[in-house]
Amino acid sequence: xxxxxxxxxxxxxxxxxxxxxxxxxxxxxxxxxxxxxxxxxxxxxxxxxxxxxxxxxxxxxxxxxxxxxxxxxxxxxxxxxxxxxxxxxxxxxxxxxxxxxxxxxxxxxxxxxxxxx
Numbered sequence: 001x002x003x004x005x006x007x008x009x010x011x012x013x014x015x016x017x018x019x020x021x022x023x024x025x026x027x028x029x030x031x032x033x034x035x036x037x038x039x040x041x042x043x044x045x046x047x048x049x050x051x052x053x054x055x056x057x058x059x060x061x062x063x064x065x066x067x068x069x070x071x072x073x074x075x076x077x078x079x080x081x082x083x084x085x086x087x088x089x090x091x092x093x094x095x096x097x098x099x100x101x102x103x104x105x106x107x108x109x110x111x112x113x114x115x116x117x
Contacts, residue, residue, distance in 0.1 A: 002041050008083070009037040012046055015080045019073055020066070028065035030058045035094040039087055046087035049094040059093065066091045 017034045031053040038047045050066075052059045066073070070089055078086040 005039040005041055005043060008043060008081070008087075009039040009046065011081055012039065012048075012077060012087075013037040015077055016048060016073070019076045023076060024065070024069050024072070026065040026069060028061040029069075030054050030062050032062060032066075035097065043083060043085070043087055045090065047090050047092055049092055051094045051097045063091060063093070 013034050013036065016037065020029065020032050020034065033051045033053075034048060035051050036049040038049070039045070050062075052062045054062075070091075074086050074089055077089075
């Protein structure tokens with residue numbers, strides 16, 4: 001990954017958080033956090049990693065809402081970031097947060113004193 005694609009990714013992350021939080025009025029979209037944006041070296045594709053507060057159904061509804069708003073989001077990004085071509089946006093769940101929470105739960109269970117006294 002080049003320095004430029006990293007910089008574009010960071011800028012997109014900032015703008016996407018703003019756009020998703022303030023501009024999109026779709027009721028399906030819950031509380032979304034943009035955790036990371038990875039832009040391909042040729043700046044054609046941007047993978048946007050998100051975490052969503054809520055259960056599996058809310059996560060799926062949020063993904064559907066974001067997919068529907070993808071064109072609007074891309075045009076907003078195009079206006080805010082000066083690039084020759086705005087990258088194609090792909091939304092994916094950031095599994096690392098769930099993974100970290102699962103590990104933390106397991107550690108707490110291991111360290112919890114036995115209740116067999």
